[in-house]
Every structure is written in C-alpha cells, then in structure tokens.
Amino acid sequence: MTDIWLKSLLTRTPQEGFELAITLSRRGVKYTQPDAAVLQELRSEYANSAEGLTAASQVVAINFQTVAAANDYWRKP
Amino acid sequence: MTDIWLKSLLTRTPQEGFELAITLSRRGVKYTQPDAAVLQELRSEYANSAEGLTAASQVVAINFQTVAAANDYWRKP
Amino acid sequence: MTDIWLKSLLTRTPQEGFELAITLSRRGVKYTQPDAAVLQELRSEYANSAEGLTAASQVVAINFQTVAAANDYWRKP
Amino acid sequence: MTDIWLKSLLTRTPQEGFELAITLSRRGVKYTQPDAAVLQELRSEYANSAEGLTAASQVVAINFQTVAAANDYWRKP
Amino acid sequence: MTDIWLKSLLTRTPQEGFELAITLSRRGVKYTQPDAAVLQELRSEYANSAEGLTAASQVVAINFQTVAAANDYWRKP
Amino acid sequence: MTDIWLKSLLTRTPQEGFELAITLSRRGVKYTQPDAAVLQELRSEYANSAEGLTAASQVVAINFQTVAAANDYWRKP
Numbered sequence: 001m002t003d004i005w006l007k008s009l010l011t012r013t014p015q016e017g018f019e020l021a022i023t024l025s026r027r028g029v030k031y032t033q034p035d036a037a038v039l040q041e042l043r044s045e046y047a048n049s050a051e052g053l054t055a056a057s058q059v060v061a062i063n064f065q066t067v068a069a070a071n072d073y074w075r076k077p
Numbered sequence: 078m079t080d081i082w083l084k085s086l087l088t089r090t091p092q093e094g095f096e097l098a099i100t101l102s103r104r105g106v107k108y109t110q111p112d113a114a115v116l117q118e119l120r121s122e123y124a125n126s127a128e129g130l131t132a133a134s135q136v137v138a139i140n141f142q143t144v145a146a147a148n149d150y151w152r153k154p
Numbered sequence: 155m156t157d158i159w160l161k162s163l164l165t166r167t168p169q170e171g172f173e174l175a176i177t178l179s180r181r182g183v184k185y186t187q188p189d190a191a192v193l194q195e196l197r198s199e200y201a202n203s204a205e206g207l208t209a210a211s212q213v214v215a216i217n218f219q220t221v222a223a224a225n226d227y228w229r230k231p
Numbered sequence: 232m233t234d235i236w237l238k239s240l241l242t243r244t245p246q247e248g249f250e251l252a253i254t255l256s257r258r259g260v261k262y263t264q265p266d267a268a269v270l271q272e273l274r275s276e277y278a279n280s281a282e283g284l285t286a287a288s289q290v291v292a293i294n295f296q297t298v299a300a301a302n303d304y305w306r307k308p
Numbered sequence: 309m310t311d312i313w314l315k316s317l318l319t320r321t322p323q324e325g326f327e328l329a330i331t332l333s334r335r336g337v338k339y340t341q342p343d344a345a346v347l348q349e350l351r352s353e354y355a356n357s358a359e360g361l362t363a364a365s366q367v368v369a370i371n372f373q374t375v376a377a378a379n380d381y382w383r384k385p
Numbered sequence: 386m387t388d389i390w391l392k393s394l395l396t397r398t399p400q401e402g403f404e405l406a407i408t409l410s411r412r413g414v415k416y417t418q419p420d421a422a423v424l425q426e427l428r429s430e431y432a433n434s435a436e437g438l439t440a441a442s443q444v445v446a447i448n449f450q451t452v453a454a455a456n457d458y459w460r461k462p
Contacts, residue, residue: 091162095178120186124187125196127197127200128205128206128209130183130186130187130196134180135216141220142219150163151224152164
C-alpha cells in the first residue's frame with residue numbers, strides 16, 4: 001500500500017488506543033482483500049453472526065495488547 | 078463513537094479488572110455491530126452454545142492479560 | 155456480579171495458579187451465561203467433544219499466562 | 232484435584248520445557264473431562280484430524296510461552 | 309528454504325512493521341504449502357470468506373505483536 | 386520422546402528463528418500423533434485447505450513470539 005495510515009502507536013487515551021486496535025484489525029483484513037465492495041458485503045455477513053463478531057472482537061483484543069503496551073498502559077495521567 | 082467509555086485501565090481489584098476485560102470484549106463486538114437489537118438476538122444465540130461461550134471466554138482472557146499487566150497484577154495491596 | 159470471587163492473582167504454588175486459571179476461564183463463561191442449569195447442560199456437551207475440550211484448554215492456557223506472570227512464575231521457592 | 236502434578240515451571244532444558252507445556256495442555260483438558268475412558272476415545276478422534284492436531288499444537292505453543300518465560304528462555308547454559 | 313527473506317525485525321515505521329507482520333503471516337503459510345499455484349487458488353477462497361479474512365487478520369495481529377516489541381513500539385521518533 | 390531435538394531457542398538470524406518456530410509447531414503435532422504415515426496423510430489435507438493453512442500459520446506465529454523474545458529480537462547485529 002502506498003498511503004500512510006499508521007504513523008504511531010501512541011494515543012492520548014485508552015479509548016483512542018482501543019479504536020486504533022480496531023483500525024489495525026480492519027487493515028489486517030484489507031491487506032488480504034483490498035476490494036471495498038467485497039469487504040462491505042462480507043462485513044454485513046459477519047456483523048450478523050455471533051461467531052463472526054466474537055472472532056472480530058478477539059483480533060481487536062490482540063491488537064489492543066500491542067497498542068496498550070506501546071502506551072505503557074496509559075498509566076501516567 | 079462519541080461517548081467516553083474507557084478512561085483508564087486501572088482498577089482497584091483484580092475482580093474489577095476482570096469485569097473491565099468483559100467490557101472491553103463487548104465493546105470490541107459493539108464497534109462492529111452497533112445495533113443493540115441485533116446484538117441482543119445474537120447474544121442469546123451464543124450464550125446457549127458451548128462453542129460460543131468458550132470463544133467469548135477466550136476474548137475475555139486476552140483482554141484480562143492487558144488489564145492485569147496495566148495494573149501490575151495488583152501485586153501491591 | 156455482587157459476590158467477591160477474585161481477591162488476588164497470587165497463589166502459593168504453580169498448581170494452585172493453574173487451578174485459578176481454570177476458575178478464571180469458567181467465570182468468563184459465567185458472566186455471559188449466568189444460568190447454572192444451562193451451563194451444566196452445555197458443559198456436558200463440550201466435555202464430550204474433542205474440539206470443545208481443546209478450546210477450553212486454550213482459554214485455561216491464556217489465563218495461566220496471566221496468573222504465572224503475576225506470580226513471577228513462582229521462581230522463588 | 233488432590234494429587235500434586237505441578238511443582239515448578241523450571242526445567243533443565245528447552246525440550247523438557249516443551250514437554251511440560253504438553254503436560255499443561257493435557258491437564259487443561261483433564262480438569263474439564265476427568266474420565267480417562269472418555270479422554271482416550273476423544274484423543275483418538277482429534278489425533279486423526281488435521282484441525283484437531285493443529286488446535287492441540289496451538290495450546291502447546293501458548294503454554295510453551297509461559298514455561299519459556301519462566302525459565303528465562305534457558306539463555307544461560 | 310534457501311532464499312533469505314528475513315534479515316531483521318527492525319523497521320523504520322509502525323506501518324512498515326505491520327507490513328512485515330503480513331509477510332511473516334504469509335511465510336508461515338508458504339512453509340506448509342510451497343506450491344504457488346495452490347496458494348493462489350486458496351487465497352482467492354479465503355479472501356472472499358468473512359471467517360477466512362478474520363482468521364488471517366488474527367495471524368497478522370499476533371505477528372505484529374512480535375514486530376512491535378522488537379522495535380520497542382517505535383516510541384522514539 | 387527419547388531423541389533430543391531442542392537444545393536451545395537461540396538462533397543466529399530471525400529467519401532461522403522463524404524456521405525453529407515451524408519446527409516447534411510440527412513437534413507440537415507430533416507429540417499428539419507420533420505415527421508418521423498418519424501425519425503425512427493429514428498434512429496433505431490441511432496443506433490444501435485455506436482454513437488449515439491459516440491455522441498452521443497462527444501456531445507458527447505464536448511459537449515465533451517465544452523464539453523472538455528468547456533471542457531479544459536479534460536486535461544486536
């Protein structure tokens with residue numbers, strides 16, 4: 001990919017970190033399937049499947065581990 | 078999302094940390110499927126499936142790793 | 155939940171730590187499905203499925219990582 | 232369980248650590264399904280399934296992370 | 309394999325690190341199935357499956373944890 | 386097992402570390418199913434399945450985390 005979408009893992013708040021984890025999870029998908037129309041269709045599929053949503057939440061959890069460690073868990077206010 | 082739901086990863090006790098891990102797991106789902114009615118329906122589905130419950134417990138375990146590390150495992154009383 | 159079930163991640167021995175990891179895994183399930191009768195039925199289902207047992211063992215392994223780190227791997231006797 | 236099966240995570244060599252990881256994985260199963268006859272039958276099932284074997288290998292990999300960290304990766308000879 | 313494809317885990321930016329994580333994930337597949345024609349066919353299969361894409365994204369997330377840790381999370385600009 | 390197959394987690398290069406991660410993944414399978422003929426047959430099965438290959442790549446990724454940490458990510462040239 002030629003566009004720059006990830007400049008830093010540092011975020012101001014844990015919530016922004018969680019949202020970055022979601023971005024990372026979606027990008028992981030997009031590198032494999034870059035076609036936006038296909039993604040849109042598949043998205044509506046797993047967004048209505050209990051199993052698909054749990055699997056998506058697991059990828060977010062793994063990426064959130066990375067982002068949280070990068071930010072030293074936002075321990076300092 | 079515009080509401081603030083995650084201000085800190087720090088909790089007073091391990092149990093509160095575990096409950097935060099559950100919140101994180103559910104939020105991971107909610108970002109993908111924001112429709113509360115759909116979520117409610119799917120929830121009753123996987124809450125009655127052995128496989129679904131184990132998968133949900135796994136996401137909680139991964140998020141609990143993050144929360145526990147953030148709190149230095151609540152080692153100091 | 156109002157009952158206190160998790161006061162500390164520290165255990166005296168690795169085996170007690172492993173057993174705490176099992177408790178954490180089951181609690182992860184119980185927060186999603188609090189009904190004991192449903193849990194009992196589902197339990198007998200996955201306890202007789204190779205796939206279900208391996209998945210359960212994986213959740214235990216993830217929680218054991220957390221408990222073991224909390225106890226600094228019980229390195230000091 | 233009343234028998235003592237896990238006294239330490241420390242092993243002399245990485246290979247012994249890997250074998251301890253296998254023990255941990257099997258114990259994770261045994262706590263859920265203590266009946267040896269049922270386990271034997273299920274074992275022959277997943278030992279002949281590509282998916283089952285990969286899943287078992289994944290649990291071993293997760294437990295090996297724990298054992299390897301406990302032993303500081305056997306860096307010192 | 310005789311070709312050299314992985315000289316370092318260090319990258320200049322987080323995004324390059326993410327792309328290295330994708331390379332690692334694909335290599336993990338290629339060691340098991342080296343036949344490029346088979347890979348191409350299977351790729352079009354899972355690239356059009358919600359479940360397959362989520363699973364692929366999960367492997368990327370795990371490898372990204374490794375690459376990010378290696379780079380100390382690109383904390384220093 | 387009586388043969389010695391794992392003497393150290395240290396490797397000279399990241400690529401050798403990745404290949405060690407593959408060895409660990411295969412050994413995890415072999416401890417469960419030691420019969421080489423059965424393994425060969427199952428291998429050709431999952432090597433031709435998108436899902437099976439992704440699952441195999443995930444186990445490699447987990448083992449690579451361990452090997453990379455053991456080698457301090459090969460940071461020093």
